[in-house]
Each structure stands twice: as C-alpha cells, then as structure tokens.
Amino acid sequence: MSIEIKQAETEDYGLLQIKGDMSIYNVLLIKEQFNDAINSHDNLVFDLSGVNEIDTAGFQMLVLAKQEAARQNKALKIINHSGPVLKIFDLFGAVGFFGDKIKLPKNERDNYSFSYGIKKQKVPI
Amino acid sequence: MNLSAAKDTFIIESRELLDEMEHSLLELEKDPSSQDAINAVFRAVHTIKGSSGMFGFNGIVDFTHVAENFLEKVRKGTIKISDDLTAVLLECRDHIAELVDIYAEGDASVPAQLVAKGNEILKRLESFLNEGQTISSKHNEAKEAKEAEEKKDTASVTKTSRDRVENDCWHISLRFGKDVLRNGLDPMAFIGYLKNLGKIINLVTVTDAMPKIKDMNPEECYLGFEIDLETDKTKEDIEQVFEFVENDAQIIIIPPNSSVDEYKMLIENMPETPMRLGEILQSIGSLTEHELEKAMMKQIEKGGLEHEKPLGEILAEEKMVPEAVIDAALEKQKKTAVEVKKSIRIEADKLDNLINQVGELVITVSNVNQLADKNGDKELLEASSIMSRLVEEIRDSAMNVRMVQIGETFKKFERVVRDLSKNLGKKIDLEVSGGDTELDKTVVEKISDPLMHIVRNAVDHGIGMPETRKKAGKPEYGTLSLNAFHDMGMIIIEISDDGEGINKERVLKKAIERGLIAQGQELTDKEIYNLIFEPGFSTAEAVTNVSGRGVGMDVVKKNIEALRGTVDIDSKEGEGTSIRIQLPLTLAIIDGFRVGVGETSYIIPLDMVLECIEITEKDILTKRGGNFVNLRGEVLPFLRLREFFDEEGAKSAHENVIVVRYGQMKAGLVADRLLGEFQTVIKPLGKLFENVHGISGATILGSGEVALILDVPRLVKAAQRIEEESKKLHTAGVA
Numbered sequence: 026m027s028i029e030i031k032q033a034e035t036e037d038y039g040l041l042q043i044k045g046d047m048s049i050y051n052v053l054l055i056k057e058q059f060n061d062a063i064n065s066h067d068n069l070v071f072d073l074s075g076v077n078e079i080d081t082a083g084f085q086m087l088v089l090a091k092q093e094a095a096r097q098n099k100a101l102k103i104i105n106h107s108g109p110v111l112k113i114f115d116l117f118g119a120v121g122f123f124g125d126k127i128k129l130p131k132n133e134r135d136n137y138s139f140s141y142g143i144k145k146q147k148v149p150i
Numbered sequence: 151m152n153l154s155a156a157k158d159t160f161i162i163e164s165r166e167l168l169d170e171m172e173h174s175l176l177e178l179e180k181d182p183s184s185q186d187a188i189n190a191v192f193r194a195v196h197t198i199k200g201s202s203g204m205f206g207f208n209g210i211v212d213f214t215h216v217a218e219n220f221l222e223k224v225r226k227g228t229i230k231i232s233d234d235l236t237a238v239l240l241e242c243r244d245h246i247a248e249l250v251d252i253y254a255e256g257d258a259s260v261p262a263q264l265v266a267k268g269n270e271i272l273k274r275l276e277s278f279l280n281e282g283q284t285i286s287s288k289h290n291e292a293k294e295a296k297e298a299e300e301k302k303d304t305a306s307v308t309k310t311s312r313d314r315v316e317n318d319c320w321h322i323s324l325r326f327g328k329d330v331l332r333n334g335l336d337p338m339a340f341i342g343y344l345k346n347l348g349k350i351i352n353l354v355t356v357t358d359a360m361p362k363i364k365d366m367n368p369e370e371c372y373l374g375f376e377i378d379l380e381t382d383k384t385k386e387d388i389e390q391v392f393e394f395v396e397n398d399a400q401i402i403i404i405p406p407n408s409s410v411d412e413y414k415m416l417i418e419n420m421p422e423t424p425m426r427l428g429e430i431l432q433s434i435g436s437l438t439e440h441e442l443e444k445a446m447m448k449q450i451e452k453g454g455l456e457h458e459k460p461l462g463e464i465l466a467e468e469k470m471v472p473e474a475v476i477d478a479a480l481e482k483q484k485k486t487a488v489e490v491k492k493s494i495r496i497e498a499d500k501l502d503n504l505i506n507q508v509g510e511l512v513i514t515v516s517n518v519n520q521l522a523d524k525n526g527d528k529e530l531l532e533a534s535s536i537m538s539r540l541v542e543e544i545r546d547s548a549m550n551v552r553m554v555q556i557g558e559t560f561k562k563f564e565r566v567v568r569d570l571s572k573n574l575g576k577k578i579d580l581e582v583s584g585g586d587t588e589l590d591k592t593v594v595e596k597i598s599d600p601l602m603h604i605v606r607n608a609v610d611h612g613i614g615m616p617e618t619r620k621k622a623g624k625p626e627y628g629t630l631s632l633n634a635f636h637d638m639g640m641i642i643i644e645i646s647d648d649g650e651g652i653n654k655e656r657v658l659k660k661a662i663e664r665g666l667i668a669q670g671q672e673l674t675d676k677e678i679y680n681l682i683f684e685p686g687f688s689t690a691e692a693v694t695n696v697s698g699r700g701v702g703m704d705v706v707k708k709n710i711e712a713l714r715g716t717v718d719i720d721s722k723e724g725e726g727t728s729i730r731i732q733l734p735l736t737l738a739i740i741d742g743f744r745v746g747v748g749e750t751s752y753i754i755p756l757d758m759v760l761e762c763i764e765i766t767e768k769d770i771l772t773k774r775g776g777n778f779v780n781l782r783g784e785v786l787p788f789l790r791l792r793e794f795f796d797e798e799g800a801k802s803a804h805e806n807v808i809v810v811r812y813g814q815m816k817a818g819l820v821a822d823r824l825l826g827e828f829q830t831v832i833k834p835l836g837k838l839f840e841n842v843h844g845i846s847g848a849t850i851l852g853s854g855e856v857a858l859i860l861d862v863p864r865l866v867k868a869a870q871r872i873e874e875e876s877k878k879l880h881t882a883g884v885a
Contacts, residue, residue, distance in 0.1 A: 049331050049332075049369060052368035052369060053368055053369070055368065056363070056366070056368045059363070060363055060364075063363065080336050080338060081331060081336050081373065082331045082336075082368065082369065082371075084338070085360075085368070085371065085372065085373060088355075088357050088360060088373070089360055089363060089366055089368075092357060092360050093362065093363040096362065113338060116338065116341060116342060116353075117338075117341070117353065117355040117375075118352070118353040118354055119355055122355065122357070138350075140350075140351075141350070141351070141352045141353050141434070142352075142353060142354065142355070149358050149426075
C-alpha cells in the first residue's frame with residue numbers, strides 16, 4: 026500500500042516516476058508531489074510503469090494534474106501506462122481526455138475494450 | 151466492498167424475506183383477496199432475484215425470474231389466487247430456500263436434480279396460466295415485461311410530449327457525492343459492475359467539478375459520469391447496482407427511447423451548464439443534434455418563464471422521475487429497507503460476552519458496596535451507591551439488548567400447522583396473540599423445539615377430524631391458539647386447542663400398564679394429566695409419522711425445566727387441552743431478594759416476592775415443619791427453609807415469612823433474617839447438583855461467599871403438597 030514518487034529533471038522536462046499504489050491511502054502525498062512538480066516545471070512527464078494499483082481516488086489525481094497543468098498553460102504527458110492504469114482509463118473512457126499515446130503489445134489488446142472515450146478532446150478548465 | 155460480508159447479508163436477508171413470503175402465502179390462503187400479501191410475496195421474490203443477480207447466483211436468478219413474472223400476473227389479477235396455487239407457491243418458496251442454502255454453503259453450482267425439481271415446480275405454476283399464455287418461453291416473456299415496463303416508465307413522464315429520442319440505450323447520469331471515496335465506495339466498482347448487466351456503449355467521465363489544485367481535497371470525489379448502457383435489464387436492476395450509493399450520489403436513469411423531456415430534466419438538474427452537458431450527451435450519442443436542440447429550446451423557454459425555480463421544486467421534479475415508475479409495492483419495499491437500516495446485526499457471541507462482563511461488574515460492585523459499608527466513609531458510600539445505580543441501569547440495558555420478540559418463533563408454526571393439518575386431513579385455524587412479548591434470546595432459541603413438539607402434538611392428537619368434530623357438535627375448523635404474555639417476571643406461553651381433550655381413563659390405564667403408577671392409586675385430575683410428561687408415555691393408539699412414538703413430552707418437560715421453567719397441563723374431555731409454560735425472562739442476571747437462614751444466604755427472585763411479614767410462635771397454628779398461617783383471613787401454606795435445607799446455627803427470636811407467588815399459588819418461605827435486594831448474577835450449578843430440589847442456581851456475593859438461588863416454583867409446590875398431606879392426615883384423623 027505504499028507509493029514512491031521520484032522526481033528527476035532533464036533539460037526539457039520534469040519527470041515523475043510513480044511506483045506503487047495510487048489509491049485513496051496515498052492521495053495526500055500524491056497531491057503534494059504533483060503540486061510541486063507542476064509549480065516547478067513547464068513540461069511534465071509522468072511515468073506510470075510502476076503503478077500496480079489505482080482506484081478512483083488515484084485516477085482523480087491524474088485528472089487534477091492534467092487540468093491544473095492546462096490551467097497554468099503547461100504540458101503534461103503520461104508515458105508507460107501500466108496495466109491497472111489502462112484498465113481504469115478504459116473503463117472511464119479517459120484515453121481521449123489525457124490524449125497520450127498508448128503502447129500496448131498485441132497479445133494484451135484483448136484485455137481492454139477501448140470502445141469509447143478514445144477521441145482526443147479539449148481538457149475542461 | 152467486502153464481498154463475503156455482503157454475501158452473508160444477502161443470505162440472512164433472503165431468509166428473512168422467505169419467512170415473510172411464507173407468512174404472506176399462509177395469509178393468502180386464508181384471505182385470497184389480500185393485495186398486501188400478494189405484494190409482499192412478489193416483493194420477496196423480486197428482491198431475492200435482484201440481489202442474487204448482483205452476486206451472480208444464477209441458479210436463483212433463473213428460478214425467481216420465472217416465478218416473478220408469474221407473480222406479476224397474479225398481482226395484476228390476471229391469475230386468481232386459489233388454494234392449489236398457494237400450495238405451489240409455497241413449494242416455490244421452499245425451493246428458493248433450498249437454493250439459498252446451497253449458495254450459503256458456498257456451492258456455486260446447483261445439482262441437476264434440484265434444477266429438475268425447480269423446473270417441475272415452474273411447470274406446475276405454468277398450468278395456472280390461462281390459455282395462450284406461457285412463461286416457459288422465458289425470454290419473450292422477459293422482453294414483454296420489460297417493454298411493458300418501459301412503456302410504463304415513459305408513459306408516466308410523457309404526459310405532455312410524445313417526442314421520443316432515437317437512442318435505444320439506457321442513459322445513466324451519475325454525480326458522486328464528496329464522501330463516497332472516504333466511505334470506501336469506489337465509483338470504479340459500480341461502473342465496473344454495470345458491465346455485468348450489459349454493454350457500456352459509451353461513457354464520459356465528467357471532470358468539470360474539479361477545483362483548482364489548491365482547493366482540491368484528494369479524499370473527496372469530484373467526478374461524474376454520463377453512461378450509455380445497452381441492456382435488457384429493468385430499471386430496478388440498474389438502480390440496484392447503485393443501491394449502496396443511493397444517498398451519496400445523484401443518480402438519474404433514463405430508459406431507452408424516452409422522451410426528450412427526460413433529458414431536458416437531466417440537463418436542468420445536473421450541475422454543469424446546459425451547454426456543456428448537452429455537448430456531452432451529444433458526444434456520447436444519447437441525443438442527436440436535433441433532439442438536443444429540442445431539449446435546449448424547452449430549457450430556454452422554461453428558463454425564461456420561471457427564471458428562478460425554488461430548490462424544492464427542482465428536487466421534487468427530480469424525484470418524480472424515479473417515483474413515477476416504481477409502483478406502490480416497490481415503494482413500500484424501499485420504506486421497509488429504510489426501517490431495517492435502523493437496526494444493526496450483532497454477533498451473538500459479542501452479546502454473550504457483554505453480558506458476562508456486566509455480570510462480573512455487578513459482582514464487583516456489590517463487593518465495593520460492602521467495603522464502603524464497612525469503611526463507613528460517607529463520600530465513598532455515596533459514590534458507591536451512585537455507581538450501583540448506574541451499573542444496574544447498564545445491566546438492564548445490556549439485558550434488554552438480548553430481548554427478542556417471540557413472534558418470530560410463533561410465525562414458524564403457521565407453516566407447520568398448515569402442512570400438518572393438510573397432511574392429516576384436518577382443518578385447523580391457528581390463532582396467535584402476544585407475539586410482541588419479549589424474552590431473552592437464548593430462552594427463545596431453546597424453547598422453540600419444545601414448543602414445536604407441543605404444537606405438533608396438539609394438531610395430531612388434540613384436534614380431531616372434521617367429521618368427528620361435526621358429530622360432536624363443534625365447528626369443522628379446530629382452533630389452536632398460541633398466546634404469550636408477561637406475568638410476575640416470567641413469561642407465560644399458552645398453547646390451547648378446542649379438541650378432544652385428554653381421556654383420563656386412557657391415561658390411567660396406560661400409566662398402570664407402563665408401571666408408572668400403582669393400581670388403585672388415587673390421583674387428582676392434574677396429576678393424571680401430568681403423567682403425560684412422564685418418560686415413555688404415549689396414548690396415541692396409532693403411531694403416526696407426526697408424533698406418538700412416546701419420545702417427546704418427557705423431553706419437552708426436561709427442556710423446559712432446564713430453562714428454569716415449568717410446564718402445566720389442563721384439559722377437559724371433549725372441550726380441549728391447554729398447556730401452560732412458564733419461563734424466566736432471562737438466564738443471566740436477575741433482581742434477587744436475599745434472606746439469611748442460619749449461616750447461609752439464599753436468594754429469592756424479587757419478581758416473585760409479594761410481601762414480607764414477621765411471625766411469632768403464636769401465629770403458627772401447629773408446630774410441624776410446613777404448615778399454614780393466617781394471612782389476613784387467607785390460608786397461606788408455608789415452608790421453613792431451615793428445616794427444608796437442614797440448616798444449623800443459631801435461631802433468631804423472630805422469624806420472617808416471605809410471601810411468594812407462583813402462578814395462582816401463594817406460599818410463605820420462612821427465613822431468619824431479611825437481607826434486602828441483591829443483584830444476582832446467575833451461575834449454573836454443576837452437573838452434580840442438577841437434581842437438588844429447591845435450588846435453581848447459585849450466585850456470588852460481594853464478599854465472595856456463595857448464595858443459593860431458590861427454585862420458588864418447586865418450593866411453592868412442596869409447600870402446597872405438605873399442606874394437602876397434613877389436611878388428608880387431619881381428615882383421616884377425624885374420620
């Protein structure tokens with residue numbers, strides 16, 4: 026039930042590597058880290074490859090980050106979606122909302138429906 | 151959500167519903183026109199179907215689905231209630247109960263044999279349908295019912311408009327309340343569950359309510375969802391998915407092809423602006439552009455006319471939607487559901503534990519009291535007396551928690567009496583009164599079996615065949631009545647019938663045959679009747695499969711006595727029999743009255759104490775141990791505890807008589823000293839002392855000493871017997 030968020034910096038963007046559970050138990054910590062990251066970078070990349078569990082509260086944090094970044098005219102990109110992240114994106118029709126490219130091996134394609142919420146859309150602010 | 155806990159709740163609730171269903175069916179048998187009863191039966195089946203669906207108990211769903219459709223027709227009056235029909239419906243109930251048992255044991259599959267049995271029952275149900283109707287073509291029927299329901303759904307809200315939207319999916323609008331996440335309810339789970347009902351065609355997560363990062367509380371939920379769901383389930387089925395968040399979320403469900411008005415209402419009621427919501431609805435295909443325009447036009451029109459609508463009105467309108475489609479029966483179900491929530495289920499073990507602890511507390515407090523008394527410190531005395539009072543209150547509340555109504559037990563007998571009398575070809579009405587009388591849970595549990603035995607006996611032996619009854623000039627229908635009430639800190643349960651009564655001669659003959667009494671022995675009527683409770687006694691001429699194997703009444707008596715209760719029988723030949731059971735309300739803690747005899751303390755249950763009087767030698771008419779005194783002109787037999795228990799130690803100059811009552815009998819118990827009220831935690835005596843006469847238990851005094859609790863009923867009887875014997879002696883002496 027723990028979470029680890031590593032912040033790294035490159036020339037072009039701030040990178041957040043999130044490992045562990047993005048769940049209601051950790052959302053306070055997540056919010057703090059996200060807030061820091063958004064305030065200190067204009068370009069953000071979240072690497073979610075290490076997220077092994079995510080619930081609605083955790084999902085909501087990603088939405089918050091996306092909207093807050095848009096509000097401040099900053100860019101947020103999510104990469105390396107883990108299985109649980111894709112599951113909730115798929116269920117909530119959120120792929121288009123986040124608008125990031127998703128890499129998925131062919132044999133895992135059938136685990137998801139991706140039948141709605143695929144089209145890119147404007148992030149409401 | 152903890153699924154196994156939810157499953158347990160499902161099992162418990164289903165069983166309760168089945169009990170209710172049984173009760174209602176029996177009521178229907180008596181009064182076929184009772185709409186309430188029909189609705190209750192329908193509701194039970196409907197709810198069980200709904201919840202089994204949630205858990206994926208398909209065996210139950212398959213069966214109840216057909217039964218529900220059938221009951222729907224009964225409810226509408228298409229099918230008439232008859233005795234044959236209620237009989238089959240009772241079988242349905244039993245079958246559902248069996249299925250529930252299977253799932254309760256964790257078996258996921260229903261044995262083929264049981265499925266076949268279910269189908270056979272359904273086939274018989276089908277035979278009640280008028281020609282041209284079938285329920286076996288389940289699918290069509292379901293579809294039909296659904297269509298009818300949809301029509302009803304929409305008809306109720308399209309009074310003004312006939313515009314239907316093209317979308318043939320259900321539309322579900324959800325706005326979760328702030329606290330859902332904190333309450334452990336994850337929207338993901340609910341939406342994920344929708345997939346079990348059908349296919350999510352489209353879904354938009356509405357994030358418009360998300361505040362700026364500095365104002366956002368990560369533990370609150372800001373999300374909403376607009377969903378298009380393709381399913382052939384009913385509105386209730388969908389509503390049930392969200393049952394747990396019903397109070398924590400705004401939920402609007404719109405059936406396929408509803409009127410534009412419904413969407414208009416949705417747009418009006420959701421927090422987003424009409425433009426934004428309209429956009430969402432159009433993007434997921436719930437509304438076409440044209441339909442959206444129409445809805446928006448209406449919105450604008452309305453907005454222009456009544457610019458500021460009172461909040462109450464908006465709420466009422468919002469409410470109106472679901473309310474209109476739920477008919478009276480379901481409405482009622484909701485209400486009961488709310489009532490049920492007022493009580494919680496507690497494991498019996500926890501309660502027992504609490505009572506034990508309260509018991510220890512009571513003992514400790516009496517110890518403290520005693521020390522305070524010895525000490526003589528005024529403040530300490532005051533504090534300890536307040537503490538005693540509080541502990542007494544705690545004790546009462548704790549005991550009260552364990553009190554349950556006996557009505558549930560009585561209800562069980564309805565079915566037993568019905569089935570038995572059908573089986574034997576008898577006609578019997580069961581009258582129940584005093585079902586709300588409360589007594590300790592453990593007592594209720596333990597009395598259930600003995601009661602069952604007595605009831606079966608009454609049906610089998612007590613009440614005769616209709617023809618016999620007619621010949622005897624009695625109504626064809628026999629009456630068996632169950633009555634419960636409180637009296638003197640005891641609960642009294644009476645089981646009486648207007649049957650043939652007990653044949654004294656036959657009882658006597660049998661008793662002599664079995665060697666229970668000697669030839670020529672003289673017995674009072676009461677004594678003869680009580681022979682029935684002797685081991686190995688049965689007068690039934692034919693051993694039936696119901697009763698009459700000679701095991702029974704003695705066991706009944708033993709069980710009742712184990713509860714510190716007594717049982718009495720009274721009968722008049724040709725008129726009926728009445729059995730009276732007296733039981734203590736509780737088995738744990740009682741208010742006692744402490745008396746001293748010699749060195750020993752005895753406790754008399756305070757409820758049985760009427761008064762205390764002081765006597766002198768002069769008042770005692772004879773000097774023999776047990777005899778009688780004159781109590782304001784009344785003959786009061788008494789019993790000297792000193793002699794009865796062979797107490798030694800110094801006699802006091804004055805003796806006290808404690809007048810106790812048991813049933814209709816009064817007696818005096820003579821003790822040396824009166825020591826006052828005492829909260830008594832009853833500790834059972836060991837096996838070794840089981841047969842000690844006159845003692846029903848023991849308790850621990852504050853000082854750590856043991857006091858014995860007197861078995862007043864037996865002592866009273868003993869006093870009476872001694873008096874009668876002396877009377878006999880007396881009359882014999884005179885003659």
